[in-house]
Amino acid sequence: MKDSSKSIMQSQKLILKRKGLSDTKLLLLITVSLFVILYILSAILFADRNFAKYSVFFNLFNNKAYLLMLALGLTIVMISGSIDISVGGVTGLVSMVIATMLVDSTVSAVWSIPVALAIGIVFGIVQGYLIAYMDIQPFIVTLSGMFFARGMISVINPRSVPITDEMFMCWSSARVYIPFLYNVRRHGTHDVAYLTPAAIVAIIVMIVIIIMCKKTKFGRSLYAIGGNPQSALLMGVNVKRTKFLAHVLCGLLAGIGGLLYTLFAPSGNPGNGYGYEIDAISSSVIGGVMLSGGVGLPIGTFFGVLINALIERVVPLLGIVDASWPRIITSAFLFAFIVLQSVFARGTGRRLTRSRIT
Amino acid sequence: MRFLNIRTGVSIKSGLKTIAKSLASSRLTFSIVILLIVLVQNIITTPTFFKVSITNGLLSGYIPNILDEASELVIVTLGMTLVIAATGGVDISVGAIMAISASFCGLMLNGSEYRTDVFHNPYILALLIGLLGGALCGVFNGFLVSYLKMQPMIATLILFTAGRSIAKQITHGQTIYIMNPVYKYLGVQIPGVPIRTTIIVSTVIIVIMVLVTKLTSLGLYVQSVGINGSPSRLVGLNSRMIKLMAFVICGILSGIAGLVGSSSIGSVNSGELGLSIEMDAILAVALGGNMLGGGKFSIAGSVIGAYTIQAITTTLYAMSVRADQLNVFTAFIIIVIIVASSDVFKDKVQKLTRKVFSKNVSVGG
């Protein structure tokens, strides 16, 4: 008796398995294949640009380490069903504060780390409190946060400030070469792939976030409240606190992102970080995070960032010099993926309300 | 004695309650109060406040200046009002739409040159093309919101960031300078008319919007859809169409604002035109006593809200605050207004007052 039920179960399971991938995995698969296809395409189209080289690949990431931080922050809040568009502003603010702080070299560059983190956390706490506990639309709150940050940049310093601090520049220009990953140049020298310290920090943070999302109670609560906050509440999840912490974490990541950005482009500039929120959102969305919440993986966001970096690298090669094109193309990608998501959402909806006339 | 005390307690309580209620119910009073404070402050600090003179054949002075500077904001705010009322969300792409539509117009007039004093196309045609650009942007936003069911703010985020880049591409990445004096008709002055055209345009548009809400049932439809979608459908309203329409109107109005703005400086600069105007427009709608959650709206409120903000801005400029620093202030006010009107906050205040009053009564007894 029990055996038979077991075998039925097994067969049922097979049927279920055959039904295919979950939304999450399908979206991830689309992203990864998109990146691979784009990369191979670029390698073929621009054979002279060495896309096959390790160093080119790694530089793609070195240049966008900061974006990975912002995008991971967005991923977390978007999974929880919220949004944060202040991250670009915070990035700009952090870089301006660091630049201004280091301008006469009286303060040690080490201080830039706690300052960056503190700015991010303060934004996260205030915005998170208003969104989670005061129940105000996240978009309005973080839009205000963005304008506040942008305004603060010019309150602090309306002009460009280059960073000359020795220690900071040392961090900025350091390269960690990776053994074995090199290509031999035509005249015999080795072109070794390297990571910047910023990229290493980004990778470590990403691993922590991946583990958090998969393996901790907080991580799973994020998905639960993004999927159905009402149910999550009934199932014993502290919805408000989870949402609050998601925003604090996003703020913290924006702070780190600001620091990494300053390492990448060591100067304070009133235009810094402009529009980065859309880059971060589109990286997450292209990486398979649903705007409606509850679906998405941090590793997908990683690929989203790589796609973003690739677009930025390839578009100038197409002979388009203007810096605004990559953003237009990224937005077009974002639009396409949003449409894709809405198709997905409808598919799921249909499954739930399939007609039951008997 | 005891009775009396309780009774006064009660009457004070009810009195305060009604005052609080009427204040809360018409937040337009709030806007008017702020406007008055700003005006009084200005009257005290600038003795020439009411002075109106004619220089270069134009009315000038403090008040005409504010009216002139506010015109773009007023026009955009009217569109924003409709979007907020119909969808309960905001359109943050209005500034970008301004840039796009001005770029279209500039392209029509200048062709491939970046500086010219000869129009390549009739001026009117160029203006219409510009408006068409704005309308198309509105259609795009509206489509995302009403047919793909996206949150308005996320939908308009796409154009918010991509819009200026698109505008820049339309003008081949350059700032276009249009030297033909006719171009300045719309944004500065039509020869012989002593009032700045911006003031005329914004007034005309306010009048048109009032007429539209008076002569068609757009206002009623928008409010119904914004309040509750389900009965709207049952009484035969097409809420998708109405939301789309709100976005299209908002797009067209932003387009007009863009044309006016670029005309008044005589060039098309896609990076600067209407920068961060979306924030001011949202604030204006909120100040005008409209619910940001959708539903009831008042054109008059929004207009007063917009002029209030311009008065504040002008005042702060006079105190040598820079334009980009102003954002700090705007963001702060928005949050204060929204927090003050949020249910959680009202709840907390109510609990607090009840506590205070119950204490009073017990002391009195």
Added chain:
Amino acid sequence: MNNEMQQNKPSLIMEGIGKSFPGVRALNHVGFKLRRGEIHALMGENGAGKSTLIKVLTGVYLMDEGSVTLDGKPIVIRSPQDAQKHAISTVYQEVNLCPNLTVMENLFLGREPRKMGFIDWRTMNRKAEELLQELNIYADPTAQLDTCSIAIQQMIAIARAVNTKCKFLILDEPTSSLDADEVKKLFTLMRQLKDKGVGIIFITHFIKQVYEICDRITVLRNGELVGEFEVESLPRLELVKKMMGKEIEILSDLAVNKDESKYDGEVPMIDARDLSSGTSNVAPFSLKMYKGEVVGFAGLLGSGRSELVRTIYGADKAVQGQLYIKGKDGKIKKPLDAMKQGMAYLPEDRKADGIFAELSVRENIIIALQAKHGLFKRLRRKDMERYADEYIKLLNIKTASRETPIKSLSGGNQQKVILARWLLTNPEFMILDEPTRGIDIGTKTEIQRLILKLASEGKSIAFISSEMDEMLRTCSRMVVLRDRCKVGELTQTQLNQNTIMRTIAGGEQ
């Protein structure tokens, strides 16, 4: 022996429960007894107090008076958490799980097995598989929940409740969105739990299901306890009578012409043939309605009567069958089409589907007419005011002025405003879904008179009410629905409470 004793002795006892809301006494001295290992149906029509009683038991509401004892010991339930502590779990009609998570996560969310602080997925998988196997639920623990059918989701919700070691399980209309096969599966699971000694409270609108699975029935009516019965000792008809009340008297002054033969040869106003919509699960139905006729739609709550009329109106789009209006194909795709052909629909849920809370009485009255006229043909302000005043007077709507927001009116007056809204469009066919619910007696009679008057003016009216006497007073014909199926039409001599209740109850008598 001992075991049997325990089986028969009530374990969870609610006594003298009273609960009032502003203006309503929802529960008046109600008692309820639940034994271990039984399935106990809680029955009652609208406003009977079922959901209030359940909410008191699960700690959503605090009771005003009364006591709850568990195995002889008094317990206090102040929150849903308290209820869970006492091993009382609830599964609601709409599945309260997270559709984006896997089956096993939904089973274990909040109490995941952990290893060194991190979630132990392997153990979770194993435990989930064990649990599902134990309850014979065929679902893959690693599948995303929304890939499962509603029935499986429902069962997973139950499995989650069972896994918290619940002794008492409340199933609130779990079957309303399941098909026959899925219901069977659910019942198997319920029987298993029963055998394990779980006490189950089963709330449903399907009488057939009650007789299929339940041991006892407790009936509530108007917040009062009617009684507790063994299923075997209570025939269906008696149950329906107990639920609906039986004191029905037909008022002489509202006499209705119940002669049907006069419609012979006339073109019907509404002629639905095998009509069915995609979203509701009402079986395809055919129906004819004539001018000057009031047709009642009788059936218990959830029998599909509202869904049926919504399909006629186009509020739920028909996917099958034809609808002829005055002999012509209606081609109704959306409500506006129906309105243009002279239909009007007063929805069941006034708050959610009827009123525009912030709009004024005037705007609420003219909105349907305005929608019919279109965007550009705006009614003149003067006309609007005249219409509003006219109907405020005609229907005796009590409002401070025509510009008062409708939300500050009482329920009955709001209902009259919506009636005015539709009367203003001068419809030929009106659908009135529970127009008298939550309204004082005086207004009720007014609305009934109005219905008869409208019919005598030649309008055709579809009337739904939970109150049998109200329908008997006004209707010349009745369509009866049971379990989402049109099961009969009653005319003339058949229009008495006995026949109607027998038809509603169905099955063996």
